[in-house]
Amino acid sequence: MNAAAYLRPQSIAEVSECLTSLPEAQLLAGGQSLLAAWRLGLCMPTHFIDLQDVPDLNDIRPDDDALWVGAMCTHAQIAHSPLIVSQFPMLGALARGIADAQIRNVGTIGGALANNDPAACWPAGVLAVNADIVTNRRVISADDFFQSLFSTALQDGEWILGVRFPRMAWARYLKFEQAASRFALVGVAVSRSMKGQVRVAITGLGQGVTRWAAAESALSAQWHVRTLNNLDFDAAAAQTDIHASAMYRAHLVSVLCRRAVAAETGESAAMPARAPVVRAETMPAQARIQGSQLLPASPAHVWRQLLEPAVLQLCIPGCASLTLTQPEHYQAVVKIGLGPIAATFETQVTLFPELTQTSQTPVRCRLVVSGQAGALGEGKATILVQLQAIEDPQTQHVSTRLDWQATPEVTGKLAQLGNRFMDATARSLSQQFFNRFSAALSGDAPARGTSFFLYALTVKVKQWFQRFFER
Numbered sequence: 513m514n515a516a517a518y519l520r521p522q523s524i525a526e527v528s529e530c531l532t533s534l535p536e537a538q539l540l541a542g543g544q545s546l547l548a549a550w551r552l553g554l555c556m557p558t559h560f561i562d563l564q565d566v567p568d569l570n571d572i573r574p575d576d577d578a579l580w581v582g583a584m585c586t587h588a589q590i591a592h593s594p595l596i597v598s599q600f601p602m603l604g605a606l607a608r609g610i611a612d613a614q615i616r617n618v619g620t621i622g623g624a625l626a627n628n629d630p631a632a633c634w635p636a637g638v639l640a641v642n643a644d645i646v647t648n649r650r651v652i653s654a655d656d657f658f659q660s661l662f663s664t665a666l667q668d669g670e671w672i673l674g675v676r677f678p679r680m681a682w683a684r685y686l687k688f689e690q691a692a693s694r695f696a697l698v699g700v701a702v703s704r705s706m707k708g709q710v711r712v713a714i715t716g717l718g719q720g721v722t723r724w725a726a727a728e729s730a731l732s733a734q735w736h737v738r739t740l741n742n743l744d745f746d747a748a749a750a751q752t753d754i755h756a757s758a759m760y761r762a763h764l765v766s767v768l769c770r771r772a773v774a775a776e777t778g779e780s781a782a783m784p785a786r787a788p789v790v791r792a793e794t795m796p797a798q799a800r801i802q803g804s805q806l807l808p809a810s811p812a813h814v815w816r817q818l819l820e821p822a823v824l825q826l827c828i829p830g831c832a833s834l835t836l837t838q839p840e841h842y843q844a845v846v847k848i849g850l851g852p853i854a855a856t857f858e859t860q861v862t863l864f865p866e867l868t869q870t871s872q873t874p875v876r877c878r879l880v881v882s883g884q885a886g887a888l889g890e891g892k893a894t895i896l897v898q899l900q901a902i903e904d905p906q907t908q909h910v911s912t913r914l915d916w917q918a919t920p921e922v923t924g925k926l927a928q929l930g931n932r933f934m935d936a937t938a939r940s941l942s943q944q945f946f947n948r949f950s951a952a953l954s955g956d957a958p959a960r961g962t963s964f965f966l967y968a969l970t971v972k973v974k975q976w977f978q979r980f981f982e983r
């Protein structure tokens with residue numbers, strides 16, 4: 513975690529000035545996403561620009577026939593606003609369903625929209641009514657604002673002042689929650705304008721909020737649940753991850769959309785009886801991450817180093833100790849930061865090398881890692897590692913291409929934050945491991961107890977001298 517200065521501007525103009533003069537600074541609203549990402553080293557702002565003293569960002573008020581909600585309004589404020597509860601009930605219900613009371617009391621609508629998390633509720637609610645996002649520079653319609661996951665139309669130096677919600681004849685948001693975080697596994701917002709135009713916005717599919725055009729035109733023509741009977745949401749627009757398959761998510765879209773419409777029309781939301789559709793998709797049981805690394809040593813040497821506890825201890829990020837308990841079985845203590853939790857894992861690592869009949873150097877190896885972080889929960893991963901010799905035809909020097917594929921999973925309390933950041937965290941930790949391992953292979957094996965940074969510096973200086981004298 514890097515150091516960052518803390519600024520507390522007192523006006524909208526001052527915030528805009530700070531953003532222009534400090535390009536690496538980040539706005540801080542409730543810190544619910546930003547501080548967790550910062551702690552994980554996923555962002556490194558030079559400054560936090562805290563918005564909480566800026567006047568006029570907390571207003572909820574009528575704006576002609578629309579509703580104005582300031583960017584710093586918390587989910588709880590929106591959930592309990594009498595104006596919203598009585599006249600814009602979809603927004604109140606959406607806010608009441610976000611996470612838990614602690615997060616609702618601090619998390620803001622501005623932060624949620626700027627973050628554009630692919631499983632967040634606000635992007636669906638805002639897109640379903642095509643609200644205007646008002647920034648310090650312009651007004652952006654929701655149709656133009658959301659670009660893809662974690663990405664919006666906000667430009668450098670631009671920030672959200674508030675949201676203008678148009679009045680609808682009717683709107684409803686329903687979500688099927690991911691049990692640990694309460695983020696949307698799938699969330700569907702349906703709205704009907706005064707002129708009968710229907711919009712359907714969906715969150716939780718994996719690639720950011722999107723609309724369901726076929727349902728919109730069918731429901732605009734005929735406002736009945738049965739209009740949806742022959743419509744299936746296309747699973748190709750959804751993603752498979754550790755929580756759900758694309759097909760399951762697509763099914764949830766249909767179910768939630770039908771329930772939302774039924775809540776207004778009074779019809780049954782039950783799915784029509786239809787012959788089961790045979791689908792080609794086979795669902796991978798869990799999400800995978802993968803990578804590739806070119807290592808400056810032969811496969812035999814790489815393999816020897818992978819079995820060397822002293823090398824492993826220095827290369828595994830956060831590894832406080834590592835002991836060989838029996839051949840190819842290790843026990844380690846590893847400290848990993850997961851959001852606001854710094855977890856210490858008591859870890860078991862078992863290697864299952866795959867040998868060929870002709871060589872003692874394995875071509876493939878499966879590593880089964882399981883770690884227990886006390887009452888916080890458990891982390892598990894199966895990592896497949898494949899080594900392939902690559903010979904330089906000019907120098908005959910042999911290096912190794914190492915391909916890896918991991919299926920990580922965290923459970924228990926850790927899953928609340930861990931699963932949501934797992935992909936990025938696993939990537940970052942794996943990259944650190946292979947960078948260190950690559951450095952270790954370039955030089956001598958590090959001695960037990962050597963500081964890795966001292967060791968890496970020694971290797972770099974050695975390489976520099978070698979290159980200098982080769983010239």
Ligand SMILES: Cc1cc2nc3c(=O)[nH]c(=O)nc-3n(C[C@H](O)[C@H](O)[C@H](O)COP(=O)(O)OP(=O)(O)OC[C@H]3O[C@@H](n4cnc5c(N)ncnc54)[C@H](O)[C@@H]3O)c2cc1C
Nearest residue numbers: 539541542543544545546619620622623624626633672694
């Ligand atoms: C465990 C957990 C469960 C959650 N469950 C849900 C859920 O069910 N549904 C849901 O919708 N959300 C959910 N959230 C998200 C949460 O409600 C917050 O809305 C979200 O994390 C943003 O937090 P924040 O407002 O504190 O913004 P911050 O974390 O302070 O900021 C987030 C990002 O927005 C930027 N930013 C902040 N304000 C502005 C602004 N005015 N203009 C431009 N950029 C800005 C920041 O620089 C940062 O990049 C959950 C979060 C957690 C941690």
